[in-house]
Amino acid sequence: MTLDPQPAPALSASQRRCHVLLMLYAPLTAVQLEIISEINRVDLRTTWDDLAEVTCEIQRIHRLDVLQYSEKECRIQGDTLAQRLCLFQGLRRTLRISPDFVPRHFLPWLHIAFEGQPCPKVVLRTDILGVMIEDCASLLPKGLSEHDCQLIRICLQYCLWQNGAWQSAPSGGIRFTEQQRRWLREKAEYPAARTLFTQLQTLSHGLMDDSECEFFTLMLRMLKTHSYQSSGSxxxxxxxxxxxxxxxxxxxxxxxxxxxxxxxxxxxxxxxxxxxxxxxxxxxxxxxxxxxxxxxxxxxxxxxxxxxxxxxxxxxxxxxxxxxxxxxxxxxxxxxxxNALQEKQILLLTHNNPELEEAVEQQIREATLLPLNIKYQTLTDFYKFGAPSGVAMIVTPYATRSTDADPLVIHTQLPLAKEQRKRIRSLLEAP
The missing domain is CATH 1.10.1790.10 (PRD domain)
Structure with missing residues (x-):
């Protein structure tokens, strides 16, 4: 009797979208959505939704876009530096939440793409790249973790492949502004990046664009953990x-x-x-x-x-x-x-003017730096049921009849007078 193999567990949305992003970077002519669906084990509709989410994210964070060649194929487009930084962050996240995808899919595609390039295949050897990265790490104020080394090794292979592709494109290369170059060259990571660049330049027979030295510096900068207790630099x-x-x-x-x-x-x-x-x-x-x-x-x-x-x-x-x-x-x-302060519960009494009530809420929020929990209640319900428990202040832009409410109702007229703002702030910021 043989047991049926267990199906692979479903991928999370975050894992699928990491895969989508890296497949947009894969050195293929264009990414076919059917391939994405097959690798992610989802239907085409889900793949379209994942692609839309990835597109929104890279537009928001890196100002990049996804160019659709047809209903079935697409490719990432935008500034070269932004693309490289997006890839760096995408690889970093994928290695953390879906580490098998990179060696199983991304790297094999990259190595296949090297076949038609002038770059020597020796640059793909992990032992050689590993020694270079160790030399680089020894020059840094703080060493690199094993995860960092793995990430750098993959990024270096992609950079080498991309530089090979730029040989037939005179406009290829990363364009830094002069201010960006000065910023990077002043950093403690620059000598380490320079050493790494020089070694790769020798290994690739001069294939690397000069801008890669600055990019390697930036890559090392992005790996830095900022803790004010750990460095006296x-x-x-x-x-x-x-x-x-x-x-x-x-x-x-x-x-x-x-x-x-x-x-x-x-x-x-x-x-x-x-x-x-x-x-x-x-x-x-x-x-x-x-x-x-x-x-x-x-x-x-x-x-x-x-x-x-x-x-x-x-x-x-x-x-x-x-x-x-x-x-x-x-x-x-x-x-x-x-200051051991608690979020204050504010009750705003409403009647028939939503715009006025919203303006009152904003004026109350303008009165203090502290977070407020402002709830709405109609005047009718207030008279009928009273204020909920835990309320620190009751405000309203409407005239109210006398009640036994505690705290007392504050009648607000816009704009708030200076004394009224001071009173409200004093009540809100009291311990």
């Missing part, structure tokens, strides 16, 4: 000083103090270190909640934006709204945690 000390200035500026503008300091600085260090690189090289981030953050915490976002001005000037960058939003959320969380 000049660069990290500069970043730490700027973050301390940022926190001081935020406290000055906000008129509030952080009672817990070290954890806040550490979290900002971990976020803003990579954010500087992202700004210099046009890399976006996923912050799909940004519109809601702007709506729910307008004053917190505005205060954060003002506090960040000196930081942006120091690094000659302009942080995106998504980056600013994440910094604002960090400040808000530490204001609550450090």
């Amino acid at each position: 000049t660069e990290d000390q500069r970043l730490l000083l700027q973050i301390e200035n940022l926190v001081a500026r935020f406290q000055d503008v906000a008129g509030m103090k952080f009672s817990s300091y070290e954890g806040l600085v550490g979290q900002l260090f971990a976020h803003l270190g990579p954010a500087i690189e992202r700004c210099h090289f046009g890399i976006g981030i996923d912050n799909l909640m940004q519109e809601e953050v702007n709506r729910m915490y307008p004053r917190l976002v505005r205060t954060t934006r003002e506090a960040l001005e000196g930081f942006e000037q120091e690094y000659l960058i302009a942080l995106s709204e998504d980056e600013i939003g994440l910094v604002a959320i960090t400040f808000g969380a530490w204001l609550m945690q450090g």
Whole structure:
């Protein structure tokens, strides 16, 4: 008696989309959707949905697009540097959540593509590339993990293949701005990247474009773990000083103090270190909640934006709204945690003017930096049932009759007067 083989477990949506992205980069004439469906073990409709999600993500983060040659074939398109950075991040994520896909599919396609190229096949030998990467790692302030080495080895093979393909395309190569080149050449990772580039240039008989040296530097930069407690480098000390200035500026503008300091600085260090690189090289981030953050915490976002001005000037960058939003959320969380404050429950009494009620909500949110939980209740229900338990404040733009409500109802008229804003803020920010 023989047992039937167990079917392979279904892939998660994240795994499927990682596969879709890497197949868009595979050195094939064009990616056939039937092949994607077969590898991901899903129907064509699901593949179309996955492709749409991947397209939205790379448009948002890297400003790339997917060109459809027909209903069945497609190919990624856009700026060469953006494409390379997108591939780097895609490989990094795939090796983490679907590691078998790369050696089983992506690398074999890449090695087949080498067959018609002038690049010596010796560049595919993992032992030789491994020695080069070890030499590179020995020159870095902090070594590379096994996962990092695997990622770099795959990226190097792709770079070598792409440089071979550029031999027949005079416009090939990555184009860095002069400011980007200066930024990278000043980094501690540049000598290591230069050594790696020189060795690969020799191994490939001069095949590599000069811009690859800067790209290798950027690749090593993106692998750096930013922890302000782990490095005494000049660069990290500069970043730490700027973050301390940022926190001081935020406290000055906000008129509030952080009672817990070290954890806040550490979290900002971990976020803003990579954010500087992202700004210099046009890399976006996923912050799909940004519109809601702007709506729910307008004053917190505005205060954060003002506090960040000196930081942006120091690094000659302009942080995106998504980056600013994440910094604002960090400040808000530490204001609550450090000062042992609780999210206040606000009740907004409504009647018959939704636009006015929404304007009142925004005015209340403008009164404080802290997160608020604002719930709506009709005047009729309020008179009938009273306010829910746990409410810290009741506000309404409508005239109300006297009730036994505790807390008392605050009648608001727009725009809020200065004294009324101060009173509301005092109530909201009280422990």
